[in-house]
Amino acid sequence: MMENISWLLDIVVFFAVYLIVTLALNLQYGYTGIPNFGLALSVATGAYTTGALAGRIGMWICGIRSDLDYIMYNPMITSMINSAIRYDPLKGLTIFFSTIIIVVIVSAIIGFIASYPAIRLRADYLMMVLIAMAEAARIIGLNYTPLVGGTTWVSVPNVFIWMGDMASQFLIITILAISILIFLFMQYLVSSPYGRLIKAVRENELTAECVGKDVVKVKIQIMMLGSAIAGIAGSLWSFYCGTVLAAAYTRTDWTFWPWLMAMIGGMGNNIGALVGVATVIICRRLIIYYKYSLEAYIPFSVVWLEQILLALALILVMMFRPQGIIPEKPAKPKIKKTSQQ
Amino acid sequence: MIPLALIEDALVYANLLLMLTVGFTLTYLIAKIPNFAHGEFAGIGVYITFTVAQVWKSNPYLAVPLAFIISAFSGALIYNGVLRTLKRFGGTMISLTISTLAMQIMISALLNIYADYLYPIAGAYSRLFLFRHLDFEFIGLPGVLIVSTIFLLTLITFLHLMLTRTRFGISLRAVVEDSSLASILGVNVELACTISWMLTAGIAGVAGSLLPLWFQGHPYTGSMLLTSVFAASILGGLSSIYGAMIGAYIIGLTEIFGTYLLAQTFGAQLTAYRSLIPLTILCIVLLIFPRGITGLIEDLQARRASKAMVKIRGEGS
Numbered sequence: 001m002m003e004n005i006s007w008l009l010d011i012v013v014f015f016a017v018y019l020i021v022t023l024a025l026n027l028q029y030g031y032t033g034i035p036n037f038g039l040a041l042s043v044a045t046g047a048y049t050t051g052a053l054a055g056r057i058g059m060w061i062c063g064i065r066s067d068l069d070y071i072m073y074n075p076m077i078t079s080m081i082n083s084a085i086r087y088d089p090l091k092g093l094t095i096f097f098s099t100i101i102i103v104v105i106v107s108a109i110i111g112f113i114a115s116y117p118a119i120r121l122r123a124d125y126l127m128m129v130l131i132a133m134a135e136a137a138r139i140i141g142l143n144y145t146p147l148v149g150g151t152t153w154v155s156v157p158n159v160f161i162w163m164g165d166m167a168s169q170f171l172i173i174t175i176l177a178i179s180i181l182i183f184l185f186m187q188y189l190v191s192s193p194y195g196r197l198i199k200a201v202r203e204n205e206l207t208a209e210c211v212g213k214d215v216v217k218v219k220i221q222i223m224m225l226g227s228a229i230a231g232i233a234g235s236l237w238s239f240y241c242g243t244v245l246a247a248a249y250t251r252t253d254w255t256f257w258p259w260l261m262a263m264i265g266g267m268g269n270n271i272g273a274l275v276g277v278a279t280v281i282i283c284r285r286l287i288i289y290y291k292y293s294l295e296a297y298i299p300f301s302v303v304w305l306e307q308i309l310l311a312l313a314l315i316l317v318m319m320f321r322p323q324g325i326i327p328e329k330p331a332k333p334k335i336k337k338t339s340q341q
Numbered sequence: 342m343i344p345l346a347l348i349e350d351a352l353v354y355a356n357l358l359l360m361l362t363v364g365f366t367l368t369y370l371i372a373k374i375p376n377f378a379h380g381e382f383a384g385i386g387v388y389i390t391f392t393v394a395q396v397w398k399s400n401p402y403l404a405v406p407l408a409f410i411i412s413a414f415s416g417a418l419i420y421n422g423v424l425r426t427l428k429r430f431g432g433t434m435i436s437l438t439i440s441t442l443a444m445q446i447m448i449s450a451l452l453n454i455y456a457d458y459l460y461p462i463a464g465a466y467s468r469l470f471l472f473r474h475l476d477f478e479f480i481g482l483p484g485v486l487i488v489s490t491i492f493l494l495t496l497i498t499f500l501h502l503m504l505t506r507t508r509f510g511i512s513l514r515a516v517v518e519d520s521s522l523a524s525i526l527g528v529n530v531e532l533a534c535t536i537s538w539m540l541t542a543g544i545a546g547v548a549g550s551l552l553p554l555w556f557q558g559h560p561y562t563g564s565m566l567l568t569s570v571f572a573a574s575i576l577g578g579l580s581s582i583y584g585a586m587i588g589a590y591i592i593g594l595t596e597i598f599g600t601y602l603l604a605q606t607f608g609a610q611l612t613a614y615r616s617l618i619p620l621t622i623l624c625i626v627l628l629i630f631p632r633g634i635t636g637l638i639e640d641l642q643a644r645r646a647s648k649a650m651v652k653i654r655g656e657g658s
Contacts, residue, residue: 311447
């Protein structure tokens with residue numbers, strides 16, 4: 001029984017975090033038409049910022065000696081923070097929310113930098129540049145030790161430790177709540193006039209420009225917004241794991257899986273993103289769950305099976321159902337009696 | 342004073358990068374999409390060398406023709422099995438590119454499986470290996486440097502002659518210019534594409550098979566080289582294979598010498614950031630001259646031509 005519940009909670013976390021990333025991708029590619037192959041860049045930014053700052057903010061808030069080397073004494077510092085916030089929910093929440101706010105700002109800045117090529121280059125050049133940028137972020141994370149400890153990991157304080165035994169469940173519920181909020185925000189955004197504007201940019205930039213829309217500004221805004229949202233996902237993921245390992249933010253995990261989810265569900269459609277994420281996450285978790293029974297039949301590690309299936313699924317979806325499970329529907333404008341007419 | 346080993350390093354690396362970049366650029370010109378799986382053909386080559394040298398215990402150079410054949414075969418398989426099918430289903434440029442990314446993941450997974458499978462058979466570590474000790478030496482120079490240089494010169498001559506002198510090369514250039522027009526004129530576009538994919542994949546396989554003789558080989562060799570290949574290709578202008586050759590040499594030499602100089606000046610910990618050098622060059626190129634070296638040369642020629650025109654007009658009046 002307990003095992004089933006923990007399995008379910010695991011799925012919920014994966015679902016929530018990947019939903020956020022996929023929504024960000026859907027905003028950037030599905031609605032605005034920017035093929036962002038550097039999704040891992042934003043996720044990694046969120047995670048690295050969390051790894052580097054959550055503990056440092058905690059040290060500052062809990063008044064821990066700041067002359068300790070953060071990376072070297074990381075486990076000690078984290079446990080000091082954890083014991084300091086054990087009976088002090090306010091401090092824990094302050095660490096959590098201030099970290100997320102900083103993550104949003106930093107990821108938006110990274111998104112702004114990534115928008116520099118995004119507004120200038122053709123799609124094929126852009127893909128190469130963004131993939132290379134995501135790789136660069138990982139190389140910096142792996143080698144610049146003050147950030148997240150390079151090849152070792154840093155731990156992130158358990159900000160809900162004051163909940164006692166329910167801490168991890170509460171964190172999962174918070175993550176799910178944040179992802180639902182982001183989903184609702186996206187639904188609101190794409191059905192607003194701004195949503196129609198970004199679709200116009202996707203369909204034909206020239207036409208959008210001709211009717212007086214600032215295409216460049218729209219693209220910059222979307223890159224920043226999408227990056228900030230993906231950054232939140234990276235941050236929440238690090239809080240859930242309790243650690244940040246620089247090597248984990250690979251392009252397979254944080255660029256291609258979200259792409260597959262978005263493509264299976266249907267691009268340009270938030271409900272489709274939701275369905276796609278749910279489908280892929282359930283399949284992936286089932287593979288992991290039945291790992292040992294599977295390994296009796298296949299002569300190699302399940303990790304590679306997963307990757308081969310990912311690649312096959314991507315290709316098959318593009319061949320047989322490029323519009324996804326739930327195709328994009330034409331937007332229904334909300335008919336309101338406006339005073340302007 | 343730059344040590345000799347470093348120069349050898351840089352030359353071998355630049356040679357291998359050139360082989361990969363030429364193939365990448367040629368595929369880009371013909372298929373009009375960046376082939377992200379291109380590096381994995383080199384990965385296939387790396388593991389063929391491992392099989393030949395470690396499992397069969399024979400001369401690693403025997404792997405070169407084998408790598409060419411197997412990589413060429415996988416290139417043809419990917420083009421006909423995936424890209425062509427996808428095109429028939431009405432795939433857009435983005436979906437074709439994603440399919441190459443998917444192929445990259447798949448081949449890298451297969452290489453990893455193969456590495457796991459080889460580990461007990463070879464009795465040696467199959468993920469990070471180096472066969473420098475198996476290489477021969479000729480007048481003090483490592484064999485791989487000589488072999489790769491000879492292969493490279495042959496390749497350049499061959500490609501140049503093929504593209505300018507043979508019927509196939511001319512039809513290939515027609516496909517590059519306008520594939521639908523070429524097919525109207527009786528060029529078998531699909532055959533031309535298949536052969537060019539086989540050729541480029543085969544060259545990449547050869548580059549990969551030579552790589553473990555000088556650098557460490559592992560299943561991720563291909564994807565690690567990819568950033569440098571992008572940078573070299575874009576520096577070359579992505580529009581001509583000669584530009585790609587110049588670009589590859591510049592990137593290859595800058596990467597090795599630049600890392601060395603940075604490490605000398607700022608300390609050894611900077612060597613880890615080596616892969617950031619091609620990325621930086623990539624960004625600079627795209628910001629300052631997005632059409633690359635080819636674009637620069639074309640601009641120069643255009644300016645000279647217009648000057649000459651002004652001169653002729655001046656004399657005429």
